[in-house]
Amino acid sequence: MICIYEGDGLDRLSPLCDLRPAFDLRCGRFTLLEKYRRLYPDEPFFLWVRDEVAGITAEAHPDCRVNVNPKKGRLFLSATAIFEEPVSAKGRESVLLAGDEVVGFRVCAECVQKLGSVRGLRADLAEEQVKATVLKWPWELVEMNASELLRENEVRSEKLEARRQKSKKRTGRLERGAVVVGDRRKLHLEPGSRVWPGTVLSTETGPVFIDRDAVVRPGSFVEGPCYIGPGTVIDGAKVRPGCSFGPQCRIGGEVEASVFQGYANKHHEGFIGHAFVGEWVNLGALTTNSDLKNAYQPVQVSWQGKTIDTGMLKVGCFVGDHAKTAIGTLLNTGVRVGTFANWFEPGLSPKEIAAFAWGNKVHWPLGHVLSNARKVMSRRGAAPSAAYEQALRTLYSRSS
Numbered sequence: 001m002i003c004i005y006e007g008d009g010l011d012r013l014s015p016l017c018d019l020r021p022a023f024d025l026r027c028g029r030f031t032l033l034e035k036y037r038r039l040y041p042d043e044p045f046f047l048w049v050r051d052e053v054a055g056i057t058a059e060a061h062p063d064c065r066v067n068v069n070p071k072k073g074r075l076f077l078s079a080t081a082i083f084e085e086p087v088s089a090k091g092r093e094s095v096l097l098a099g100d101e102v103v104g105f106r107v108c109a110e111c112v113q114k115l116g117s118v119r120g121l122r123a124d125l126a127e128e129q130v131k132a133t134v135l136k137w138p139w140e141l142v143e144m145n146a147s148e149l150l151r152e153n154e155v156r157s158e159k160l161e162a163r164r165q166k167s168k169k170r171t172g173r174l175e176r177g178a179v180v181v182g183d184r185r186k187l188h189l190e191p192g193s194r195v196w197p198g199t200v201l202s203t204e205t206g207p208v209f210i211d212r213d214a215v216v217r218p219g220s221f222v223e224g225p226c227y228i229g230p231g232t233v234i235d236g237a238k239v240r241p242g243c244s245f246g247p248q249c250r251i252g253g254e255v256e257a258s259v260f261q262g263y264a265n266k267h268h269e270g271f272i273g274h275a276f277v278g279e280w281v282n283l284g285a286l287t288t289n290s291d292l293k294n295a296y297q298p299v300q301v302s303w304q305g306k307t308i309d310t311g312m313l314k315v316g317c318f319v320g321d322h323a324k325t326a327i328g329t330l331l332n333t334g335v336r337v338g339t340f341a342n343w344f345e346p347g348l349s350p351k352e353i354a355a356f357a358w359g360n361k362v363h364w365p366l367g368h369v370l371s372n373a374r375k376v377m378s379r380r381g382a383a384p385s386a387a388y389e390q391a392l393r394t395l396y397s398r399s400s
Helices: 032-039 051-060 109-115 138-166 366-378 386-399
Strands: 002-005 045-048 075-078 081-083 094-098 101-106 126-129 132-134 179-181 187-189 200-202 208-210 221-223 226-228 243-245 254-256 271-273 300-303 306-309
Touching: 002 032, 032 045, 032 081, 051 386, 075 081, 081 101, 094 132, 101 132, 138 243, 221 226, 366 386
Parallel strands: 002 045, 002 075, 094 126, 179 200, 187 208, 200 221, 208 226, 226 243, 254 271
Antiparallel strands: 075 101, 081 132, 094 101, 300 306
């Protein structure tokens, strides 16, 4: 049995994990939890998360036990780490390290039950180095996205070729008049997907994976590495390398090196680059973010009143769930847009936009927040559960 636990420092990933556990964030084709499941396909999982997201975690992962002390657990792995290879649950009790960063523990369940958590275990354990990367800041998810897409494709290609030798698998439709530039074998079409005539897909810079029922419409230019999630529509868009789109997104304009968690709408012209966009977001027509400073200096990001130097030349925006922008919105370099923020102010945005902000002076009333969530989610055939609405209420209370 494998335990994935949320540790300290999750506020650094805000607003991306305000309404989800950290292991449900996307990087590459998969979320961090999905990556763990691929490493341990035959193991049951249980999950330790913050109390405020426990309900929605249990709903999202009904086959996992949530916030229940394990009786047989022995391997405890961080919710904000990406492992390159599985770590054996067998062996001496150890703290697992990636460099100086703690990424997990191998301990008996009884020890954890006595402590109530994995905190405080390190002092008495041997140290073991493992191959893993720790994600501390939102821009690190974006920075790793392209390399994760390439790494995941290498693993998938080996399995796919083996299956192809045994049977002819039904795939999506690549219509006559659609152009593939580069190695055709690096274009993966899942059943139900469709690439219309008048589109250009390039695999010269990496693979393009189009998932079930996804559509690439005429006038689109898509460069790999790229992942287009189930039911997502690419509509006359320029998609530059390093993009991942989760389920049911609507994408137009130009997008570069960005992650869309899912259920987000950027259907019109405008540029989004080196960004992470949460679920149920609506970006108004011509919304554009800056991802490079005019002086070509490393981008600085505001966080809890502090200035953090990312050390990176290209850093875009980080948009929380249900955030909305007006037409023509200009998002500053490295801006954080809070969960349920509605931004319509003229000119370049500030570096931080608060959760539930209505412009730069007013707070959304809670009743309007809940009503709007129901309306927006119904447009994709979904509805907020009681647990989801309670998580919204808790976040609203803390933000107020």
